[in-house]
Amino acid sequence: MLGAAVVIFLALLLGLAADLVYQAAPAFAHFGFAFVTGTQWNPVTTSYGALPFIVGTLETTAIAMMIAIPIGLGTALSLAYLLPKRLRLVLGTAVELLAAVPSVIYGLWGLLVVAPWSRTIIEPVIGFIFGHSGPASGPEIGIGLLLAGIILAVMVLPTMVAISRDVLMAVPSEQIEGALALGATRWQTLWRVVVPHARTGILGAVTLSIGRAFGETMAVAMIIGNTPSLAHSLFSPAATMASIIANQFTEAVEPFELQSLIAIAVLLLVMSLLVNVAARLLVRSVGRTHVSAA
Amino acid sequence: MVLCVICVALALIPLVGVVGYTIVRGAPVWSADFFTHAPTPEGIPGGGILNSIVGSLIIDGMAAAASIPLALAIGLYVSQSHSKIAAGIRFAADVMAGIPSIVVGIFAYGIIVNTMHHFSAIAGAFGIAVIMVPILVRASDGAFRTVPGDLGEAALALGAKRASIARRVLIPTAASGLFTAILLAVARGAGESAPLLFTAIGSQYFTASPMQPMAAMPLTIYLNGIQAYPTLQRIAWGTGLLLLLFILILSVAGRTASARLGRRA
Amino acid sequence: MVDQPEVASATLDALPPAAASSEPEPESILMLRKVSVSFSGKLAVRDVTFDVPEKRVTALIGPSGSGKTTLLRALNRLHDTVSSARVTGSVLLNGTDIYGGALHPTLLRSRVGMVFQRPNPFPAMSIYDNVVSGLRFNGVRKKSLLDEAAESALIAAALWESVRNRMTARAGVLSGGEQQRLCIARSLAVEPEVLLMDEPTSALDPQATRRIEELIDELSDRVTMVIVTHNMQQASRVSHRCAFMLMGDDRAGELIEVGPTDQIFGSPTDQRTSDYVQGRFG
Numbered sequence: 001m002l003g004a005a006v007v008i009f010l011a012l013l014l015g016l017a018a019d020l021v022y023q024a025a026p027a028f029a030h031f032g033f034a035f036v037t038g039t040q041w042n043p044v045t046t047s048y049g050a051l052p053f054i055v056g057t058l059e060t061t062a063i064a065m066m067i068a069i070p071i072g073l074g075t076a077l078s079l080a081y082l083l084p085k086r087l088r089l090v091l092g093t094a095v096e097l098l099a100a101v102p103s104v105i106y107g108l109w110g111l112l113v114v115a116p117w118s119r120t121i122i123e124p125v126i127g128f129i130f131g132h133s134g135p136a137s138g139p140e141i142g143i144g145l146l147l148a149g150i151i152l153a154v155m156v157l158p159t160m161v162a163i164s165r166d167v168l169m170a171v172p173s174e175q176i177e178g179a180l181a182l183g184a185t186r187w188q189t190l191w192r193v194v195v196p197h198a199r200t201g202i203l204g205a206v207t208l209s210i211g212r213a214f215g216e217t218m219a220v221a222m223i224i225g226n227t228p229s230l231a232h233s234l235f236s237p238a239a240t241m242a243s244i245i246a247n248q249f250t251e252a253v254e255p256f257e258l259q260s261l262i263a264i265a266v267l268l269l270v271m272s273l274l275v276n277v278a279a280r281l282l283v284r285s286v287g288r289t290h291v292s293a294a
Numbered sequence: 295m296v297l298c299v300i301c302v303a304l305a306l307i308p309l310v311g312v313v314g315y316t317i318v319r320g321a322p323v324w325s326a327d328f329f330t331h332a333p334t335p336e337g338i339p340g341g342g343i344l345n346s347i348v349g350s351l352i353i354d355g356m357a358a359a360a361s362i363p364l365a366l367a368i369g370l371y372v373s374q375s376h377s378k379i380a381a382g383i384r385f386a387a388d389v390m391a392g393i394p395s396i397v398v399g400i401f402a403y404g405i406i407v408n409t410m411h412h413f414s415a416i417a418g419a420f421g422i423a424v425i426m427v428p429i430l431v432r433a434s435d436g437a438f439r440t441v442p443g444d445l446g447e448a449a450l451a452l453g454a455k456r457a458s459i460a461r462r463v464l465i466p467t468a469a470s471g472l473f474t475a476i477l478l479a480v481a482r483g484a485g486e487s488a489p490l491l492f493t494a495i496g497s498q499y500f501t502a503s504p505m506q507p508m509a510a511m512p513l514t515i516y517l518n519g520i521q522a523y524p525t526l527q528r529i530a531w532g533t534g535l536l537l538l539l540f541i542l543i544l545s546v547a548g549r550t551a552s553a554r555l556g557r558r559a
Numbered sequence: 560m561v562d563q564p565e566v567a568s569a570t571l572d573a574l575p576p577a578a579a580s581s582e583p584e585p586e587s588i589l590m591l592r593k594v595s596v597s598f599s600g601k602l603a604v605r606d607v608t609f610d611v612p613e614k615r616v617t618a619l620i621g622p623s624g625s626g627k628t629t630l631l632r633a634l635n636r637l638h639d640t641v642s643s644a645r646v647t648g649s650v651l652l653n654g655t656d657i658y659g660g661a662l663h664p665t666l667l668r669s670r671v672g673m674v675f676q677r678p679n680p681f682p683a684m685s686i687y688d689n690v691v692s693g694l695r696f697n698g699v700r701k702k703s704l705l706d707e708a709a710e711s712a713l714i715a716a717a718l719w720e721s722v723r724n725r726m727t728a729r730a731g732v733l734s735g736g737e738q739q740r741l742c743i744a745r746s747l748a749v750e751p752e753v754l755l756m757d758e759p760t761s762a763l764d765p766q767a768t769r770r771i772e773e774l775i776d777e778l779s780d781r782v783t784m785v786i787v788t789h790n791m792q793q794a795s796r797v798s799h800r801c802a803f804m805l806m807g808d809d810r811a812g813e814l815i816e817v818g819p820t821d822q823i824f825g826s827p828t829d830q831r832t833s834d835y836v837q838g839r840f841g
């Protein structure tokens with residue numbers, strides 16, 4: 001009976017990959033490798049290139065990580081060691097619960113609450129700092145690449161904080177005492193001993209967050225503008241692989257349009273699998289070093 | 295130290311902001327009618343989200359009914375086996391949990407919608423179930439493994455068969471952990487909208503047939519939230535608050551159950 | 560300052576040494592006065608008073624749970640990190656009460672180092688970085704100073720020859736005994752006045768244990784050591800003085816007797832001491 005369950009599970013997993021590839025096959029066959037490198041996405045001329053969405057996915061994720069890594073690490077350290085005990089527990093639980101807030105609610109908040117602030121405060125300030133040129137050029141409309149990055153950062157923070165806090169707390173107390181016994185201050189102990197000791201696990205937390213940001217769909221689809229072209233500014237509307245699928249799937253009626261969207265899903269699946277396998281191996285190797293150190 | 299307080303504040307303020315705004319914008323929308331009526335046609339005032347609430351319950355109920363027995367069986371298997379296969383399945387479940395939900399939606403579209411040639415609640419439920427399975431496998435594996443090994447051995451020594459050990463010893467002992475696993479997985483499934491976008495697809499009408507397109511709360515939030523009309527945005531906020539409450543209650547209940555388990559162990 | 564109870568009074572500097580000795584009795588570098596430690600209100604060590612002579616090895620012996628580790632950790636304020644722990648009484652380092660507020664715990668710990676039961680090199684650092692970590696914590700940046708200190712600490716820890724060609728390797732590549740000597744070198748590099756050692760050989764094989772014991776012997780003319788051990792042979796081999804602890808009726812550890820090592824093992828004054836050391840030897 002259990003064996004049957006396992007077979008169903010594996011069939012599900014393999015079936016998912018096979019079904020996607022099968023559905024996308026016509027697009028891959030027709031466009032070849034140019035599908036990955038093409039920058040045009042135009043149903044009218046039947047030209048489909050996924051590069052704008054691949055780049056959009058990488059850009060929003062990069063923005064999110066630049067914001068989330070320092071804040072997340074600082075928060076994790078506070079929750080693991082720095083705040084008063086009782087506060088650690090309360091805030092830690094709060095962060096974990098917030099991880100349960102659905103993506104579509106972040107999207108709603110991002111679109112209806114944060115986007116106006118983005119238009120009137122965040123983008124003008126960043127535009128001013130960069131002299132309204134380069135990455136900060138163009139009209140400041142609120143939604144777009146930058147807002148998607150910011151909201152993604154907020155969304156991955158609970159995961160990043162919860163995992164990093166756990167690996168930081170798993171640093172053996174003899175390591176901490178070893179540093180203290182040499183006359184290290186609390187900061188030195190944290191930065192030079194605790195964080196380096198936990199670095200693999202923290203890297204795992206970051207990688208897992210990257211995987212989450214890659215695949216995040218609803219919130220991004222609601223706030224990025226879903227424009228199928230390469231963004232030339234932080235303020236440009238853009239699209240990620242997941243957002244363009246959510247946005248156009250039900251309206252895809254032209255030849256190859258639906259197959260091309262599914263082909264993007266195949267690419268997204270491959271990227272997510274790579275990142276997730278890496279993350280799991282990293283988080284797992286943490287478990288192993290703990291064992292071997294004992 | 296100051297830096298850390300800033301980090302904590304920067305991390306928590308937006309998170310609290312999401313919840314806070316959902317409450318502030320959603321609560322005024324609530325009324326008895328909001329919960330007891332289906333939507334009115336566009337332009338006509340009144341109406342509610344009864345169809346979305348019932349739709350979510352039906353879709354998530356079907357997803358739970360399909361995924362829980364399957365995933366718990368797998369969890370039981372991997373928890374009791376030390377084979378390479380068990381380790382592989384654990385890893386596969388971890389990786390499967392990282393598959394983007396939109397990709398799962400396309401899978402459900404390809405398998406169910408393409409076969410039936412129309413959108414349906416059951417296709418949405420299939421997508422949600424695929425999301426829930428890996429979560430349930432890992433959590434139930436963990437719950438089964440907290441059962442002390444000697445309990446199973448003691449039962450074996452009494453001449454019990456493997457199946458009855460599972461039924462009489464493992465499942466009752468792991469019960470509260472399994473309960474937590476189920477609550478957290480349902481909470482996760484209930485919040486997903488991407489797998490429903492082109493499966494259940496949403497509906498303006500009240501329907502209980504799993505073979506028909508169906509509304510669900512996450513879809514209602516998305517489809518109304520992106521509209522430029524304040525009346526529709528209000529519906530999105532009101533639905534958002536209900537969904538958020540539902541999910542937070544499930545999560546808190548799940549945590550409380552597992553905390554109690556932790557104390558007993 | 561508190562009156563000195565009888566057990567310890569026999570060992571005051573002013574009095575002639577109990578055992579016949581050609582050397583003059585050295586100064587006391589650490590003086591414990593009525594030191595008690597409790598966890599969440601429950602007493603683990605009660606009213607311990609004795610003196611630690613400078614440039615000598617003092618062994619803390621006693622059965623498991625008698626509070627040896629707990630007492631040792633009170634000497635460099637490591638209990639500060641445990642929120643349930645409370646230390647009362649005073650510990651004088653060269654006359655200054657370490658709990659008096661005049662000495663910052665961080666500075667104290669660079670003067671009173673510690674080697675732990677299980678070797679705990681920092682695994683993310685190289686061998687070299689481990690040895691100089693204490694100096695870096697204390698703000699030393701100059702490469703030449705660090706190199707010099709690393710070499711002399713490793714020589715003192717009898718590790719120089721085996722690691723000089725792989726200073727950039729991770730500390731994890733060393734054997735258990737080498738790791739422990741690395742931890743000793745790491746502590747020595749800070750040039751502490753006192754080195755506390757909590758069963759430093761209990762996780763090592765006999766061969767590695769012997770090398771650590773030889774090392775303790777070699778170091779004893781440059782640093783004061785307080786070593787916890789429940790290996791009686793080890794205590795008799797490496798220490799000049801011995802303090803014997805035992806659990807009281809309420810399970811709090813107490814000091815039973817302190818004196819020169821040959822006296823504790825040869826003619827202890829307390830019946831409980833003699834029972835313990837003979838039971839252990841036999």
Ligand SMILES: Nc1ncnc2c1ncn2[C@@H]1O[C@H](COP(=O)(O)OP(=O)(O)O)[C@@H](O)[C@H]1O
Nearest residue numbers: 598603622623624625626627628629630641643
């Ligand atoms: N961190 C702590 N919290 C509570 N009790 C402790 C702690 N550390 C030690 N104790 C208690 O102090 C007593 C003495 O322990 P310890 O000093 O480790 O003994 P020894 O090192 O002589 O074996 C034990 O009863 C132990 O339970």
Ligand SMILES: [Mg+2]
Nearest residue numbers: 627628629757
């Ligand atoms: Mg001890």
